[in-house]
Amino acid sequence: MPSLIDVYRPKTSHNARLDKLLAVSEASIERAESNTDLLDVIHGFASHKGPLEYDRTLAWRFFGTGLLLIASAVGLYWIGHVYSVALFFYRLEIDPDSFGTGTGLLGIVLVVWSLAWMKSKSDRLPALSKRIARLSSYFHNGLAFLKEDSATTLKKLDTEFGDYRRGDHSRALLKSIQGVFNGTLRNLSYTYRQLHYVNRREVETTVTDEKGNTKTETRVVHDHYDRYSLVIDFPWVTGISVRSDYQTQNDYSHPMDTASPDFNKAFHLSGRSEMLCAKFIKPSTVLHLLKLFDILERPNLEFSDSGQLCLSFENNDLFAYGAQHSLSSPNYFHAEISAGIELPRLMSVLQWSHELSELHDDNFSALPHTNRQEK
Template sequence: MQFFKHDAELVRLLATCEAEVARARTNDDLLQVIGRLQSFKGGLKFDHAQPLVLVMLAIVSAIPAMAGVVVMWFIAACFGVASLIIWMSRKATFDEMPKRIARKCSFLSNGLWDPGGTAEERFTQLSGEFEDYERGNDSRRIVDSAGGTYQGSRHQLPFVFHHLRYVNSHYKSKSDGESERVYESFDRFSLVVDFPWVTGVMVCSDLPKKKRTKPKVFETTSDDFNRNFIFTGDDLACAKFATPTTLAFLLRLCRQLKKVNLEFSSEGRLCLSFDDAEVMAYKDPGTFEDLSGFYANIKRGLELPGLFPVLALVHELAELHDNNFDLPMKVADEMEQ
C-alpha cells in the first residue's frame, strides 16, 4: 500500500487546506496554509497511482471481453470510468486551491466577506426585488458574491457584489432542414447597495429582453440622455430624480461602465448592473507551480482596483440625492473589522 501513500496524503492535505482557507480571518492564516503546502514531502504532484492501477485492471478485464465474455466489457468500463473520475477530481481540487486562496485573499485585503446563504436563496431574493435579473430564458444563477461596506466622506454604503451567469437558448435551422437547440451563455455583474434616497426609478442602457410589464418611458429634457437610456418609473419620482446634474452624472457613468443599468427598488436599494468583469478583478497571484512567488503575492495582498472607483461613483450619486434624509452613521474608528 506504500504505492498509494503519497497520493492519499496529498488528498488529505488539500482537504485540510481547503477547510483552513474557508476559516481564514487574516492573510497570515492564508500564509500558514501555503507554508504547509511548501513543507509537504514528496512535492505537490499526484503520482496518480490509483488511476493507473485502475487503467491496468481495465486493460486486463478487456482481454477476456474480447474473447467473448461480455460481462467483462462492463467491468472494464467501470474500471476505466473510475480511473478517469479519480484523476479529474484530483486535478480539479489541485487547480482550484490557488484560486480559492486568491479569492479569500482578495476578500481579506479589501474588507469583504461572504454574504451568507446559498446562491439560489440570494438570486430568489434579488429577482423578487429587481427586474434587472430577468434574463436568460434557459437558466440563470449567481456564480459568486461578496459583501462589504463602502465608507465615503458623507455616507456609509453597505453593498453586495454579484457575478451572474445567464443562458439563452433558441432553435437554429441546419442545412439538412432539421433544427437544433443552441445555447448561448453570458455573464453580467451587479452591485446592490443600500440607497434610501431614491425609490421606484429605473434607468437602463440595456433592458432585459423579458420584462414583466411594458415600461412607460419618461422623457427628459436631455436628448443625449434619452438616446442612451430608457428611463421609467413614477412620473413624480422620475421628475425629482432627473436633475440636470444627475443626467450629466449618468451620461458620464455610461461611458465608464458597459451596458449600465440602475434600478432603485421600493425597498430602498439600488441595483447597479453592468458587463464589466474587471470591476472585481485582481492581479493573478500565480499557481502552485511557483509556490514561493505565490506566497509573496498573497503576503502583499490582492487589491481590487476596479471596485472602489465604482463605489465612489455610487457615493457621488448619493450626495446628489441625500438632501431630504439624515446622513447614515459613519464607521467609527473603534468598530471591529
C-alpha cells in the same frame, strides 16, 4: 496512486518533501478563515530548504527514452522488411512488426507520462499562489460568500427588480458575495450576484440527403448568458429605472427624455411618476451616469421602492486583482499578502455609487452602519 516518476524517487527526495509541503498547504488553504492563515502557509514555503520547484531530471530521462523507443520503432518499420533483419528476429521467435509496434507504444506511453507529470507538477505552485491571492482579496475587503437557495432568492429579487427576469428557458444564481463599502460620508452595504440564464430559440436549417433531396428541419438552440449585479442599500432614490440594454422589464410606466442627447442615446429613463424622474435626473446626475460607461459595460440601474439599488452589467472581471508575486518568491509574496490584495475595479464601481449617493442625499447625513444580510 504514485506516478512512475515517484516510484523511482526515494521517499526522502526533494520532490517528495515538496509534495508534502504542497499537500499540507493546500489542505490549510481550504480551511483558511483569515489573512493570518494565509500568511502561515506562505511562511512554510519561506522556511522550506531547497528550491521551490520540482526536480525534473528523471522525467526528462523518461521523455528521452520514450523518444528513442519511438525512433527505434520507426526505424524498425523501414528496415524490418529487409530479409536479413527479418530473419534475425524470426530466429529469436519474435515478430518484427509486433515488436516494432510494442516498442513504439511503450515510447509513446513514456513520452506522454513524463510530459503529463511535469505539467501537473508545474501547475501546483502557481495554482496555490492564485488561490491565496484570491482569498486575500476577499479577506482584505471584508467579503463573505452567501449560502442560499437560488430559486428562493430569485423569487424574492423578482418582486423588487426586473433585471433578474432574464432567461425564457432557465436561470440560476451562480455566486453571491456580500460586503460593506466604507465611504468618506457613509458605509454602503452591497451584495454581488452572478446570474446565469438560458434563452431557447428554434432555428430552421436546410439539409440534403444522399439522394440530393432537400428538406427543412427545425432544431432547438440554447443560448447561455451571464449577467452580473450589485444590490446596494440606497434609500435616497426610489421608483426609477435607468437602463442601457434591451431589458424592458426594468421600465416603469412613465418614460422621460432629458435635455442631453448623449444621455438619451445611452440610456432609457423611466419612473413611477414624471415628478420622480424630474427630481432624479439633475444635470449633475446626467454627467455622473454617463461616466459609468468608463468602468462598466451595458449598465442598468433600478431604484426599488424598498430603498435598494440594483446596478447590473456585463463585466465578468469586477473582482480582478493584480498580485505581483507568488509562492516562488515567498518573502515578497508574504509582504504583499500581509498588505492585502486590492480589488480596484470593484472599488471604482462602489466609489461611483457612493458619489451618486452624495448627489441625491440633500442632507449629506451618514447612513447608519448596518450588516443586513438578505434572506
